[in-house]
Amino acid sequence: MYGVILAGGSGTRFWPLSREEYPKQLLKIFGNQSLIQATLARIADLIPLNQTYIVTNPAQAEQIKFQLPPSAEGPRFISEPIGRNTAAAIALAAIQLRKKFQDGVMVVLSADHFIREPQAFIKALQLGEALANEGYLVTLGAKPTRPETGYGYIQKGKPFASQPNASTVQRFVEKPNRETAEQYLKKDDYFWNTGIFLWRVSTILAEIERFLPELSEGLKEVDRKLGTDQEGEALGRIYPKLPSISIDYAVLEKSDRLAVIPTDMGWEDVGSWSALDEVIERDGDGNILTGNVVNIESQNSIIYGDKRVIAVVGLKDIVVADTDDATLICAKSKAQEVKKVVAALKLRNGDEHRIHRTVIRAWGTYTVLEEGRDYKIKRIMVNPRSKLSLQMHHKRSEHWVVVSGTARVTCGESVYTIQANQSTFVPMGVKHRLENPTDEPLQIIEVQSGNYLGEDDIVRYQDDYGRVEAKKG
Amino acid sequence: MYGVILAGGSGTRFWPLSREEYPKQLLKIFGNQSLIQATLARIADLIPLNQTYIVTNPAQAEQIKFQLPPSAEGPRFISEPIGRNTAAAIALAAIQLRKKFQDGVMVVLSADHFIREPQAFIKALQLGEALANEGYLVTLGAKPTRPETGYGYIQKGKPFASQPNASTVQRFVEKPNRETAEQYLKKDDYFWNTGIFLWRVSTILAEIERFLPELSEGLKEVDRKLGTDQEGEALGRIYPKLPSISIDYAVLEKSDRLAVIPTDMGWEDVGSWSALDEVIERDGDGNILTGNVVNIESQNSIIYGDKRVIAVVGLKDIVVADTDDATLICAKSKAQEVKKVVAALKLRNGDEHRIHRTVIRAWGTYTVLEEGRDYKIKRIMVNPRSKLSLQMHHKRSEHWVVVSGTARVTCGESVYTIQANQSTFVPMGVKHRLENPTDEPLQIIEVQSGNYLGEDDIVRYQDDYGRVEAKKG
Numbered sequence: 016m017y018g019v020i021l022a023g024g025s026g027t028r029f030w031p032l033s034r035e036e037y038p039k040q041l042l043k044i045f046g047n048q049s050l051i052q053a054t055l056a057r058i059a060d061l062i063p064l065n066q067t068y069i070v071t072n073p074a075q076a077e078q079i080k081f082q083l084p085p086s087a088e089g090p091r092f093i094s095e096p097i098g099r100n101t102a103a104a105i106a107l108a109a110i111q112l113r114k115k116f117q118d119g120v121m122v123v124l125s126a127d128h129f130i131r132e133p134q135a136f137i138k139a140l141q142l143g144e145a146l147a148n149e150g151y152l153v154t155l156g157a158k159p160t161r162p163e164t165g166y167g168y169i170q171k172g173k174p175f176a177s178q179p180n181a182s183t184v185q186r187f188v189e190k191p192n193r194e195t196a197e198q199y200l201k202k203d204d205y206f207w208n209t210g211i212f213l214w215r216v217s218t219i220l221a222e223i224e225r226f227l228p229e230l231s232e233g234l235k236e237v238d239r240k241l242g243t244d245q246e247g248e249a250l251g252r253i254y255p256k257l258p259s260i261s262i263d264y265a266v267l268e269k270s271d272r273l274a275v276i277p278t279d280m281g282w283e284d285v286g287s288w289s290a291l292d293e294v295i296e297r298d299g300d301g302n303i304l305t306g307n308v309v310n311i312e313s314q315n316s317i318i319y320g321d322k323r324v325i326a327v328v329g330l331k332d333i334v335v336a337d338t339d340d341a342t343l344i345c346a347k348s349k350a351q352e353v354k355k356v357v358a359a360l361k362l363r364n365g366d367e368h369r370i371h372r373t374v375i376r377a378w379g380t381y382t383v384l385e386e387g388r389d390y391k392i393k394r395i396m397v398n399p400r401s402k403l404s405l406q407m408h409h410k411r412s413e414h415w416v417v418v419s420g421t422a423r424v425t426c427g428e429s430v431y432t433i434q435a436n437q438s439t440f441v442p443m444g445v446k447h448r449l450e451n452p453t454d455e456p457l458q459i460i461e462v463q464s465g466n467y468l469g470e471d472d473i474v475r476y477q478d479d480y481g482r483v484e485a486k487k488g
Numbered sequence: 489m490y491g492v493i494l495a496g497g498s499g500t501r502f503w504p505l506s507r508e509e510y511p512k513q514l515l516k517i518f519g520n521q522s523l524i525q526a527t528l529a530r531i532a533d534l535i536p537l538n539q540t541y542i543v544t545n546p547a548q549a550e551q552i553k554f555q556l557p558p559s560a561e562g563p564r565f566i567s568e569p570i571g572r573n574t575a576a577a578i579a580l581a582a583i584q585l586r587k588k589f590q591d592g593v594m595v596v597l598s599a600d601h602f603i604r605e606p607q608a609f610i611k612a613l614q615l616g617e618a619l620a621n622e623g624y625l626v627t628l629g630a631k632p633t634r635p636e637t638g639y640g641y642i643q644k645g646k647p648f649a650s651q652p653n654a655s656t657v658q659r660f661v662e663k664p665n666r667e668t669a670e671q672y673l674k675k676d677d678y679f680w681n682t683g684i685f686l687w688r689v690s691t692i693l694a695e696i697e698r699f700l701p702e703l704s705e706g707l708k709e710v711d712r713k714l715g716t717d718q719e720g721e722a723l724g725r726i727y728p729k730l731p732s733i734s735i736d737y738a739v740l741e742k743s744d745r746l747a748v749i750p751t752d753m754g755w756e757d758v759g760s761w762s763a764l765d766e767v768i769e770r771d772g773d774g775n776i777l778t779g780n781v782v783n784i785e786s787q788n789s790i791i792y793g794d795k796r797v798i799a800v801v802g803l804k805d806i807v808v809a810d811t812d813d814a815t816l817i818c819a820k821s822k823a824q825e826v827k828k829v830v831a832a833l834k835l836r837n838g839d840e841h842r843i844h845r846t847v848i849r850a851w852g853t854y855t856v857l858e859e860g861r862d863y864k865i866k867r868i869m870v871n872p873r874s875k876l877s878l879q880m881h882h883k884r885s886e887h888w889v890v891v892s893g894t895a896r897v898t899c900g901e902s903v904y905t906i907q908a909n910q911s912t913f914v915p916m917g918v919k920h921r922l923e924n925p926t927d928e929p930l931q932i933i934e935v936q937s938g939n940y941l942g943e944d945d946i947v948r949y950q951d952d953y954g955r956v957e958a959k960k961g
Contacts, residue, residue, distance in 0.1 A: 031799070311828045324814035324840045326504070326829040329822030333806070337815065341797035344817050349802030355784045356799040367797045384857050384865065389908070390891035392857065392865065392933060414911050416887045416935040418863035435862070436937040438887050440911065460865060462889040462933045464909040 016144055017119055017216075018058050018067035018090070019108040022051060022075065022126035023098045026368075027354040028287050031341040032319065035357075035369045036074050040126035041082065044285070045295065049082055050127040055090065057133050061140055062122065065089035068111070069126070070104045072096070081375050096251045101210075101262040103254065106223050106230050110238045112216045120147045121219070123212040123262075129294045131281025139278045143213035146181055151274040152222065152267060153213040154184070156206025157282040161293075162196035165286055167208040167263065169275050184273035187263060206275065208263065209282050218272065227265045233257045288334040288343075289350035291317055306337065317347070339372035339382075377480040378403050379456075391468045395449070397422070397457040402450035404478035411465030411472060413441040415449070420457035423450040446476060489617055490592055490689075491531050491540035491563070492581040495524060495548065495599035496571045499841075500827040501760050504814040505792065508830075508842045509547050513599035514555065517758070518768065522555055523600040528563065530606045534613055535595065538562035541584070542599070543577045545569070554848050569724045573732040574683075575739065579696050579703050580727070583711045585689045593620040594692070596685040596735075602767045604754025612751045616686035619654055624747040625695065625740060626686040627657070629679025630755035634766075635669035638759060640681040640736065644748050657746035660736060679748065681736065682755050691745065700738045706730045761807040761816075762823035764790055779810065790820070812845035812855075850953040851876050852929075864941045868922070870895070870930040875923035877951035884938030884945060886914040888922070893930035896923040919949060 024038030033039045040051040048056065055067065067090040069079060076092045083090070093108055105123055112121060122140060130136050136155075143153040156169050167190055172183035187208065191199065199205035224231040233253055240249040258265075267273065283294050292315075295303050302313055306320025313330040321337050332347040345353060360368040373382040378401040384392040397403070397420075405425065415422070416438040423432050424439050425448035432452070433439055441447045443465065451457035475483045497511030506512045513524040521529065528540065540563040542552060549565045556563070566581055578596055585594055595613060603609050609628075616626040629642050640663055645656035660681065664672065672678035697704040706726055713722045731738070740746065756767050765788075768776050775786055779793025786803040794810050805820040818826060833841035846855040851874040857865040870876070870893075878898065888895070889911040896905050897912050898921035905925070906912055914920045916938065924930035948956045 031797075309829050309832050311825050311832075312822065323812075324504075324833065324838070326814065326816045326826075326833075327818070328816070328825050328829060329819035330806075330817060331819070333803075333817070335817055339796075341799065342810065342815055343799045343801070344803060344806070344808055345800070346802035346804070349785065352784050352801050353799075356782050356801060359782050359784075360797065360799075365797070385867065387867075387891065387931070390933070394858065394860075412909055414887075414889045416937075418860065418935070418937060436885055438911065438913065438935075458860075460863070460935050462891065462911075462935075464889075464891060 016062050016066070016140075017112055017116070017121045018062040018124065019105070019112075019121050020051070020054060020067065020069045020090070020124050020126050021101060021104050022069050022071040022079065023095065023104070024075070024127065025098075025357075027357040029336075030353055030357050031338045031343050031367065032336055034367075034371055037078060037371055038075060039285070041075075041078055044291065045129070050129075050285070051079055052082055054124060054126050054128065055083075057130060057136060058122070058124070058140070061137060063089070065091070067091070068093050068108055070095055070108055071126075072098070077377075078375060081377070094247075094250070095254065097255050098259075099254060099257050100259045102223065102227060102230060102260050102265045103257045105212075105219065105262050106234055107237070107250075107254070109216050109220050109223075110234055111241060113220065114238070114241045116216075118215055118217045120144050120213055120215055123210075125210055125284070127285060128209070128211070129281075129283040129285050131283075131294075132279065135278055135280035136282075139276045139280065140213065142178065142180060143274075143276055146175075146178060146274045146276075147213040147215055147218070150215065150218055150272060152218060152270055152272050153181070153274045153276060154267065155209045155211040155213075155280075155282075156275045156277045157209050158277060158279050159196075159200050159205065159207055162193060162200045163207065164190055164193055164196050165290075166190065166284065168199055168205050169208050171204050171206065171275050171277060175274070181274050181276045184275050187268045206277050207282065209278075210263075210284070211282075212262070219266070222266050222270050222272070226269045227258065227260070229258050230265075287350040288317060288336065288345060288353065289347045292347075315347070341367045377401075379451075381461075384460075386468070389464060389466055389468075391463040393461045393463070395459045395461055397449060397451040397459075399451055399454045399456060402448060402479060404473075404480075404482060405446060405448040405476040407446045407474045407476070408443060408465075408472050409474070410443065410467040411463045412443045413447075414462040414464070415439050415441070416460045416462075418458050418460055420451060420455050421453050422457050422459060423452045424448070425450070448477075489535050489539070489613075490585055490589070490594045491535040491597060492578070492585075492594050493524070493527055493540065493542045493563070493597045493599050494574060494577050495542050495544040495552065496568065496577070497548070497600070498571075498830075500830040502809075503826055503830050504811045504816050504840065505809055507840075507844055510551060510844055511548060512758070514548075514551055517764065518602070523602075523758070524552055525555055527597055527599050527601065528556075530603060530609060531595070531597070531613070534610060536562070538564070540564070541566050541581055543568060543581055544599075545571070550850075551848060554850070567720075567723070569727050572727060572730050574735040575696065575700060575703060575733050576727065576730045578685075578692065578735050579707055580710070580723075582689050582693050582696075583707055584714060586693065587711070587714045589689075591688055591690045593617050593686055593688055596683075596687075598683055598757070600758055601682070601684070602754075602756040602758050604756075604767075605752065608751055608753035609755075612749045612753065613686065615651065615653060616747075616749055619648075619651060619747045619749075620686040620688055620691070623688065623691055623745060625691060625743055625745050626654070626747045626749060627740065628682045628684040628686075628753075628755075629748045629750045630682050631750060631752050632669075632673050632678065632680055635666060635673045636680065637663055637666055637669050638763075639663065639757065641672055641678050642681050642748050644677050644679065644750060648747070654747050654749045657748050660741045679750050680755065682751075683736075683757070684755075685735070692739070695739050695743050695745070699742045700731065700733070702731050703738075760823040761790060761809065761818060761826065762820045765820075788820070814840045850874075852924075854934075857933075859941070862937060862939055862941075864936040866934045866936070868932050868934055870922060870924040870932075872924055872927045872929060875921060875952060877946075877953075877955060878919060878921040878949040880919045880947045880949070881916060881938075881945050882947070883916065883940040884936045885916045886920075887935040887937070888912050888914070889933045889935075891931050891933055893924060893928050894926050895930055895932060896925045897921070898923070921950075 026033040026038040168188040170185035301315035319336040499506040499511040641661040643658040774788035
């Protein structure tokens with residue numbers, strides 16, 4: 016069995032915690048694990064990590080890698096040049112699996128679901144595997160616990176004689192209105208469509224060819240070039256032209272090979288800030304409070320503070336989410352509208368929709384503490400035994416003050432070591448490199464001076480992470 | 489005529505914009521002028537600045553001075569060692585005026601009122617001066633425009649024969665409930681008690697002696713020592729023991745020499761965040777929005793953003809006020825409860841109730857950009873031709889990077905000049921001084937290193953502002 020995790024995401028729904036380059040699945044909303052870490056952990060007993068594939072774009076793949084244990088083998092990444100909805104992502108994963116393994120059962124998962132009962136989930140996957148091997152397109156259903164209007168539904172048909180815990184599918188239903196959702200809740204044959212699927216690679220590819228031939232046709236050239244040095248070029252050229260449609264709409268609503276496995280696994284698609292109410296325990300006043308929060312008589316509110324003081328007084332049904340550079344305050348009933356904020360920010364000349372003040376890199380992190388006219392201040396953390404690229408800036412000089420740890424500095428022809436409470440100066444136009452030669456983290460404060468301070472003013476000469484003349488950071 | 493401006497304030501009601509050391513009257517809530525600047529400007533045509541006295545504590549006096557034009561003469565400051573309500577503050581001002589001028593009319597004003605029609609206010613003061621000279625205790629009344637339950641009221645009596653625009657006082661009424669306030673609004677003989685008073689120095693001192701003899705008695709020793717080098721000591725010893733009571737309650741509700749001048753001057757006591765609705769023009773959705781705000785469909789809300797992005801979605805009747813280190817989100821109807829936030833913060837080990845991240849000093853400002861383990865980063869702005877004290881720290885060293893302007897640095901025995909993009913290092917235990925010798929502002933980034941970084945680790949040897957061994961900063 017192979018795991019295929021769909022991990023795109025535009026970072027809009029949980030803004031400002033999520034950003035374009037730091038989407039929801041990377042967030043540790045529920046505790047110590049991010050959503051994608053939890054997704055991987057849930058299937059780990061059933062599917063080896065090196066048989067798990069994550070479909071995402073390159074920038075997000077890099078961020079996901081930072082959350083994986085460094086020594087483990089896999090998961091593998093399947094790179095989408097652009098998001099084209101689930102049918103294209105699933106087809107791309109399927110042709111890759113066919114090339115490598117001929118056939119087998121693939122489990123399609125989202126990177127950002129919540130599942131309260133992982134054991135029930137595992138049992139459903141095991142049952143689904145058996146049905147998939149019989150040629151079915153299997154969807155996991157979740158027993159509704161409220162009249163949710165934000166999910167699609169599946170009406171089950173007759174139970175299978177051989178598998179009484181699974182049924183044929185009567186029909187797929189799109190998101191209902193409130194009244195209809197309340198009717199579904201009363202009946203016992205409607206289930207939430209979790210978007211978790213199992214099928215054989217050969218089955219889904221055959222069904223896609225039958226119901227969405229443009230997609231099959233479009234991927235044929237990519238298929239031929241898989242594993243060659245032309246794969247990337249072909250994918251980049253062809254993928255953006257593929258039909259952008261969901262697998263539900265393109266295939267599942269039309270196929271006659273459907274099965275549904277009703278489950279009680281406590282599944283939720285954490286689709287917006289207000290959805291946290293369904294998955295996180297609330298306090299006696301109905302609040303979810305984390306971070307540096309002072310609360311005076313608020314009710315049914317979700318307050319995600321960080322380091323700064325967030326004081327809330329007499330709020331009802333409000334979401335507050337604070338980050339270094341942006342704070343959201345949103346009526347809970349309007350949580351779906353947060354994407355309008357992100358759209359508005361995109362039109363501005365800022366970074367608040369795209370990245371956090373703290374940016375994670377392979378060698379560590381940097382945080383922009385302040386930008387002013389002609390200067391920028393960063394806190395730079397360099398991981399033990401890591402180094403930034405050998406680089407040069409045309410338009411800025413840099414002062415480095417070590418606040419903890421030991422730095423090995425290359426500046427022009429000199430190589431020297433500085434420690435906490437020592438500083439150095441890198442003039443404009445001089446090749447330089449910052450390195451942490453120790454087993455302890457290195458922390459420096461960088462004061463940049465110059466009249467252009469963009470991240471793109473960088474020439475790389477050597478890099479441990481293959482970024483020579485490739486990308487910024 | 490003498491102006492006496494009562495300018496105490498604990499900085500709680502407009503937190504986080506106001507702080508204990510930066511109270512409401514210093515805020516520029518309405519535009520370019522702070523409340524106290526506006527107060528001074530309103531009376532400037534009637535009372536010379538050097539006949540205006542501001543009663544406040546020393547820390548607030550320092551901050552008020554930074555908002556005064558540097559060359560002007562006055563206003564004078566009367567220092568309260570501790571706030572003891574209006575009767576004591578007025579009595580203290582009165583004995584000082586008596587000592588200096590024997591007698592005369594004093595106008596008592598608050599530092600943080602809003603007056604929409606300054607011409608009507610001036611006319612009322614002129615009329616009040618005449619009545620005060622006849623021996624009356626004159627209060628300005630404001631015609632109610634809504635059934636306000638947050639103000640006290642005055643019921644007027646018969647108009648004076650000689651002054652038909654003024655009346656005797658039937659009675660003072662404390663803050664009414666809603667129903668009573670609505671009745672007052674319908675009648676034409678009830679006015680808001682503005683707390684703006686006019687009386688002769690001799691009249692008010694006589695009335696205080698009559699109705700509040702403990703206060704008169706207590707101030708006698710202070711009176712004797714006024715102008716001597718024992719004044720401060722006597723005041724510090726006696727003032728905290730004086731009765732803490734309002735002039736309204738102690739004198740005005742009992743006196744038989746009362747007059748009220750009804751006005752249409754558009755007066756408001758800006759007592760809490762929600763009061764801004766009465767004094768600032770709202771947009772078509774009833775909102776007041778300032779700063780870096782992204783608003784999606786909010787109504788009747790007050791959003792004070794600053795530099796960071798504040799995104800508000802679907803809010804109704806909410807106040808948001810953002811500062812560098814703290815953000816308030818408050819139901820408008822609970823604006824009076826903000827003081828509970830300040831009380832909660834006082835119990836913590838932080839500064840958010842007391843000062844802003846940016847602290848104003850006589851020589852310029854400093855802003856704490858970040859504090860970490862063993863380091864602190866400040867942006868320091870030094871005003872043209874200003875210098876910090878010659879000082880030394882026992883427990884920290886400092887790196888200075890100039891980002892704009894020119895710095896003259898004293899470090900040990902050396903004196904040298906550094907410019908934008910140059911840096912210097914001040915070792916622990918070495919005497920040093922930072923100075924701006926030019927006519928342009930100087931801006932530096934200071935990185936402090938050490939295992940104790942409190943503002944009180946400072947030894948001052950020479951200071952332009954008299955702070956040698958006096959206070960921190």
